[in-house]
Amino acid sequence: MEDTNEKRLDDFVKKVVNSTSLESPSIDFTKNIISKITAQEAQSTATVYQPLISKTSWLILATITILLFAYVIFGKLDLSISWLPNINSEFLNKIGFMDALSQIHLPNTAVYAFIGIMLFFYVQIIFLKRHLESRFALN
Amino acid sequence: MSQKTDEHYINKVLGGESNAFSLLVDRYKHMVFTLALRILKNREDAEEIAQDTFLKAYIALKNFKGDSRFSTWLYKIAYYRSLDYLKTNKRQVETTFIDISEEYNITSMDNALDGLEVKERAGIIKQAMQELPGDDAVLITLYYFETLSMNEISKVMGIPANTLKVRLFRGRKRLAKILENNLEFENIQSYGRH
Numbered sequence: 001m002e003d004t005n006e007k008r009l010d011d012f013v014k015k016v017v018n019s020t021s022l023e024s025p026s027i028d029f030t031k032n033i034i035s036k037i038t039a040q041e042a043q044s045t046a047t048v049y050q051p052l053i054s055k056t057s058w059l060i061l062a063t064i065t066i067l068l069f070a071y072v073i074f075g076k077l078d079l080s081i082s083w084l085p086n087i088n089s090e091f092l093n094k095i096g097f098m099d100a101l102s103q104i105h106l107p108n109t110a111v112y113a114f115i116g117i118m119l120f121f122y123v124q125i126i127f128l129k130r131h132l133e134s135r136f137a138l139n
Numbered sequence: 140m141s142q143k144t145d146e147h148y149i150n151k152v153l154g155g156e157s158n159a160f161s162l163l164v165d166r167y168k169h170m171v172f173t174l175a176l177r178i179l180k181n182r183e184d185a186e187e188i189a190q191d192t193f194l195k196a197y198i199a200l201k202n203f204k205g206d207s208r209f210s211t212w213l214y215k216i217a218y219y220r221s222l223d224y225l226k227t228n229k230r231q232v233e234t235t236f237i238d239i240s241e242e243y244n245i246t247s248m249d250n251a252l253d254g255l256e257v258k259e260r261a262g263i264i265k266q267a268m269q270e271l272p273g274d275d276a277v278l279i280t281l282y283y284f285e286t287l288s289m290n291e292i293s294k295v296m297g298i299p300a301n302t303l304k305v306r307l308f309r310g311r312k313r314l315a316k317i318l319e320n321n322l323e324f325e326n327i328q329s330y331g332r333h
Contacts, residue, residue, distance in 0.1 A: 017283035022169040030164045
């Protein structure tokens with residue numbers, strides 16, 4: 001009894017649903033989508049990320065740097081610059097600037113606090129970056 | 140022309156012919172729009188979400204593996220986009236509360252519907268669908284109109300097939316009850332007119 005009732009209901013709903021048509025969106029529906037797609041594609045080619053210094057420039061820069069260092073280290077190069085006045089190393093010693101720095105003693109707590117704050121600072125950069133990226137993301 | 144498969148057009152789109160996508164849109168826009176409307180109950184919102192669905196599908200097309208049908212993949216996007224839309228807009232869709240334990244008479248309903256003009260009948264059925272909770276309406280549309288299998292609907296809605304069977308069972312009853320109520324209302328109104 002229950003089964004035949006279910007069957008009848010099933011048939012009835014089938015008939016009811018199939019006697020209607022699907023709902024139609026607006027006439028310009030397809031046109032709107034295609035124009036949105038073209039707009040998006042034009043935009044995405046315009047906003048493609050281009051690094052300020054391209055990979056080839058980085059490569060060239062790296063080679064130049066390495067070559068320069070190699071020349072300085074291995075090449076027979078006279079490093080004394082004739083037109084610079086000779087720096088009196090005695091004079092530097094007299095100032096004792098570096099020595100003065102080593103006299104500063106910070107309490108341990110201050111050092112830990114400083115390290116902690118630095119850590120938070122770096123962590124914050126990561127969070128801020130993620131937050132801003134999600135805010136300006138195109139979806 | 141229309142016999143060409145979805146894959147044919149998908150490959151065309153992936154090959155750079157973005158205009159081929161409009162044929163896919165034309166093929167599925169009615170169903171996608173209907174599904175969105177079933178959930179959102181508002182034509183403007185449904186239009187927006189349907190557009191959004193196709194845009195999303197266009198962007199994600201290269202990720203479409205083809206292990207399910209293109210249509211079910213598209214319906215899934217539409218379904219989830221609609222639900223997301225409701226969630227982000229915190230909108231409560233108004234649907235009537237239906238006591239499905241009440242009895243209804245299929246034969247008399249059937250006769251009453253048959254007695255109506257085609258246009259009027261379609262209007263009453265659409266109204267009933269509108270009053271049905273979104274999930275039920277989507278399920279009934281996919282099952283009876285699109286004749287998808289329970290497994291396919293399960294993929295679209297992300298609900299196990301067994302649960303869907305129970306829901307379909309209840310959804311049908313709700314629809315019948317709503318129809319009966321609306322038909323009675325219609326009758327009272329038409330008495331008033333004569």
